[in-house]
Structures are given as structure tokens and as C-alpha cells.
Amino acid sequence: MTLTADLVEPHVGSEVTVHLNDDTTFALTLTKVIASAVPEDAEEGALVQAGGFSMTLRGPHSPVLPNVTYPVTFPGMEPVHLFINPHFQDADKTLYNIVVN
Numbered sequence: 821m822t823l824t825a826d827l828v829e830p831h832v833g834s835e836v837t838v839h840l841n842d843d844t845t846f847a848l849t850l851t852k853v854i855a856s857a858v859p860e861d862a863e864e865g866a867l868v869q870a871g872g873f874s875m876t877l878r879g880p881h882s883p884v885l886p887n888v889t890y891p892v893t894f895p896g897m898e899p900v901h902l903f904i905n906p907h908f909q910d911a912d913k914t915l916y917n918i919v920v921n
Contacts, residue, residue, distance in 0.1 A: 823900050825855035825873035831894050839891040848877040872921040879914045
């Protein structure tokens with residue numbers, strides 16, 4: 821299965837399951853999906869990275885997942901391995917970023 825923004829976007833607001841190495845799971849909430857676009861001035865045949873997208877997920881303030889590749893399950897899908905990066909934290913939450921190319 822190829823993970824695309826179109827497959828993931830309907831799950832904004834849903835819980836996503838991160839599978840940890842010790843056979844436990846960690847729940848994050850998908851809050852945003854941002855699709856990449858091909859630049860308008862890209863020449864035909866040029867090497868352009870297109871079709872990628874990013875996601876923002878929200879988790880609790882603590883514990884914080886280290887930035888590692890994890891199996892991640894979106895509702896109704898098989899697990900996919902994704903690199904999760906914590907990038908913001910305040911008193912209430914930790915936000916994580918995933919980039920899919």
C-alpha cells in the first residue's frame with residue numbers, strides 16, 4: 821500500500837496507533853495533513869519531488885516519543901512504518917511531525 825495524503829486526510833481528528841518496541845501502543849491524534857504540490861515552473865522531465873505530504877499529530881505532554889521510525893496504524897489500515905519527530909511541546913501537549921515522500 822502506498823500511503824497518500826488522500827488516504828490519510830479523512831482521518832483528521834481520529835486516533836492513530838503507534839506500535840512501540842515493547843509490544844505496547846501509544847495513541848496520537850491526527851490534527852493536520854498538508855499535501856505537497858509540484859512547482860508550477862517545473863520543467864517537464866525535471867527531477868521534482870512531488871506527491872509527498874506531512875502530518876501533524878497531537879499527544880500528551882508526557883511521555884514523549886523519541887524521534888524514531890515506528891509502525892503506525894491509521895483507522896481501517898494496515899500498519900505502515902513512519903519516522904515520527906516531536907517538534908513542539910507546551911504544558912498540555914506534544915506535537916509530532918511525520919513527512920512522507
